[in-house]
Amino acid sequence: MLTTNPLTWDELSSCCLFSLSPKIQPKNILSAQLWVHLRPANTITTVFLQISRLKPVREGNHTRVRVRSLKIDAEAGSSSWQSIDIKSLLQAWLRQPETSYGLEINAFSTKGENLAVTSAEPGEEGLQPFIEVKILDSSKRTRRDSGLNCDEESSETRCCRYPLTVDFEEFGWDWIIAPKRYRANYCSGECEFLYLQQYPHAHLVNKANPRGTTGPCCTPTKMSPINMLYFNRKEQIIYGKIPSMVVDHCGCL
Structure with a gap:
């Protein structure tokens, strides 16, 4: 399990860049989830969590391509963590790092409120988006064991x-x-x-x-x-x- 924390992009408060570990290889990714914290809504509402990928069209300008969306029924006064599968997107970025220009994260309620925490406001430290990546560990290590190793079928009586x-x-x-x-x-x-x-x-x-x-x-x-x-x-x-x-x-x- 590896996690990557966001580096907030100052140009867009709803956009985050993520620092990816060099240990992550596309073929070794088992799953990848983007976790987003939602602020509490004032009333019961439906929230549309949208993840868009940024693509440059010319220097200093970007266009948005929506890659994932999620419909959430939110209770009044309750905050929550939500996750979206981004395995295929992460694999594509790792194969072509030059295409990675960050993600735009929005979670709009039916009243137009953006409930997604994308930057650390006072009291919201530790609530920024993060990516949870599970990878297949293909490394093989040998080590010297002191002591015995058994299983439930073993007849060994020693420690x-x-x-x-x-x-x-x-x-x-x-x-x-x-x-x-x-x-x-x-x-x-x-x-x-x-x-x-x-x-x-x-x-x-x-x-x-x-x-x-x-x-x-x-x-x-x-x-x-x-x-x-x-x-x-x-x-x-x-x-x-x-x-x-x-x-x-x-x-x-």
Whole structure:
């Protein structure tokens, strides 16, 4: 999952330029969504969210070509995030970067109000449009594992790392935008004396502890973070690295 934040174009308040990561290749794009935050309307209304692509006709002038539109029934006094599929548009831009001149974003109500947040007004920080891109990771990496890796069919009784996928939607955590699910893994198994030679540090700590101990436990010995995109309590978009979310190795401590 990759996200791109907008660079607002001063010439048009409703137009945004986006900085795209060089890691994104057209053939590797699984999905691409443009997210737009809508300000609350005064009354119940129908909103027409329109995305137009800008094309230069001569120096300093542009023409607009509508590429996507979405009809939304909005409740009075409620703001919301809306998304539009732009996968094909993003792929075309990446194949021909010279054709990328930004997007014009409008969300007009039946009364002609433009409810789309396209620039950060006071109190609207973190509500600018952004693009969420999911890509296929084709890179192959090899790494040295310390400890055992098992699955649910394994007959291994020693301390081992098992696969576990956490699905945030099953928890009802709809405030998390991405990832919706991820592989967390967990540790399980016995740390018997016979197997302590696999974990000499734990063996030595167990013998040297003057207060005594019930013995080492199977626990994560190495963990890694994940990148997460989520809403805070103000409905602002937060993108951050959450530490210790994935179990990489297990051992007896």
